[in-house]
Amino acid sequence: MENKVITxxxxxxxxxxxxxxxxxxxxxPVCCKNYRKATVMPNLEKPxxxxxxxxxxxxxxxxxxxxxxxFEPLMTLYITKNLTINTLIDAKNSGLVVGCKLYPANATxxxxxxxxxxxxxxxxxxxxxxxxxxxxxxxxxxNDENDEYGEIDIIDREKEFIINTMxxxxxxxxNLKIVLxxxxxxxxxxxIENSSDNIAATITPHxxxxxxxxxxxxxxxxxxxxxxxxxRNDRKALIRIATSGFPRVxxxxxxxxxxxxxxxxxxxxxxxxTPESLLIYLEIFDKYxxxxxxxxxxxxxxxxxxxxxxxxxxxxxxxxxxxxxSPNQYNYNNFIIPSMLGDNTISWNYNNNNNNNNNNNNNNNx
Numbered sequence: 230m231e232n233k234v235i236t237x238x239x240x241x242x243x244x245x246x247x248x249x250x251x252x253x254x255x256x257x258p259v260c261c262k263n264y265r266k267a268t269v270m271p272n273l274e275k276p277x278x279x280x281x282x283x284x285x286x287x288x289x290x291x292x293x294x295x296x297x298x299x300f301e302p303l304m305t306l307y308i309t310k311n312l313t314i315n316t317l318i319d320a321k322n323s324g325l326v327v328g329c330k331l332y333p334a335n336a337t338x339x340x341x342x343x344x345x346x347x348x349x350x351x352x353x354x355x356x357x358x359x360x361x362x363x364x365x366x367x368x369x370x371x372n373d374e375n376d377e378y379g380e381i382d383i384i385d386r387e388k389e390f391i392i393n394t395m396x397x398x399x400x401x402x403x404n405l406k407i408v409l410x411x412x413x414x415x416x417x418x419x420x421i422e423n424s425s426d427n428i429a430a431t432i433t434p435h436x437x438x439x440x441x442x443x444x445x446x447x448x449x450x451x452x453x454x455x456x457x458x459x460x461r462n463d464r465k466a467l468i469r470i471a472t473s474g475f476p477r478v479x480x481x482x483x484x485x486x487x488x489x490x491x492x493x494x495x496x497x498x499x500x501x502x503t504p505e506s507l508l509i510y511l512e513i514f515d516k517y518x519x520x521x522x523x524x525x526x527x528x529x530x531x532x533x534x535x536x537x538x539x540x541x542x543x544x545x546x547x548x549x550x551x552x553x554x555s556p557n558q559y560n561y562n563n564f565i566i567p568s569m570l571g572d573n574t575i576s577w578n579y580n581n582n583n584n585n586n587n588n589n590n591n592n593n594n595x
């Protein structure tokens with residue numbers, strides 16, 4: 230009996246951290262193998278909040294695309310106090326920028342330039358609504374001014390953001406397209422299911438694959454991320470909406486490389502999953518009988534494109550049901566980056582008879 234093979238339109242990743250400079254020589258080629266386009270996050274050490282920096286960063290990305298590969302970075306601007314209305318107008322006219330990223334100040338990696346009060350950016354949000362730029366949100370609230378302890382428990386930060394900030398946004402800007410990125414909780418799932426058509430969400434492979442219990446295993450020492458991986462009921466809810474065919478949830482890997490040294494010394498938030506991300510999604514959809522009904526293709530290839538207003542990609546990507554052995558880590562020059570799966574095995578792999586993808590045997594030395 231032959232192994233099962235499936236083929237889908239080559240997807241886009243609607244949330245990725247490619248980092249910068251030398252590391253682009255690793256992250257960009259790996260991304261290009263599996264994704265035709267990718268929404269590139271702007272939280273570099275120097276935030277990308279103007280068109281000059283954005284164009285220079287985009288050029289650095291394109292300079293690392295391997296010869297013969299088609300790849301388009303979907304660029305975003307970082308909403309800081311320095312972002313101007315004129316920059317938004319220039320961004321829209323450029324055709325290079327799909328949206329702007331809202332980071333609550335100090336919520337995650339390189340977010341110290343973020344916003345502490347959305348009332349500070351009313352003019353920016355109104356202009357985005359008028360121009361049709363998408364608001365991409367890292368949805369966490371860190372502090373509660375009405376609580377004597379102040380800091381909100383890390384497990385509740387997504388819920389508190391949705392309760393306290395989302396109603397203000399949708400009331401003031403009812404036509405603003407919003408993506409609540411990397412939702413991680415049952416509460417967020419229910420919110421998206423009951424929200425209007427201009428509000429969508431991305432879901433990562435790690436929030437679908439792991440629960441908080443896994444953080445206390447051998448692999449778990451590298452699983453710190455924001456928002457944190459949560460409980461089994463949260464995971465069940467995420468799997469349910471992802472595999473259901475619901476049109477306003479789609480792929481966004483939030484792949485975010487940190488070196489093993491950064492993880493061990495600083496516990497940096499972020500998980501690198503680009504090489505195996507599609508295989509992990511596929512493993513989960515297969516387990517819940519959501520491949521043959523078309524829901525895998527919807528989540529991976531079509532839902533996000535429709536929400537963004539992009540065409541479905543003509544290129545195809547093929548997978549075969551045969552084991553994939555993940556490496557423990559990826560080595561690139563002086564960078565040693567832990568993999569999301571550790572050395573675990575999953576039951577799907579890239580069908581290299583039909584793709585230009587390298588398989589797991591040479592991923593370890595990209």
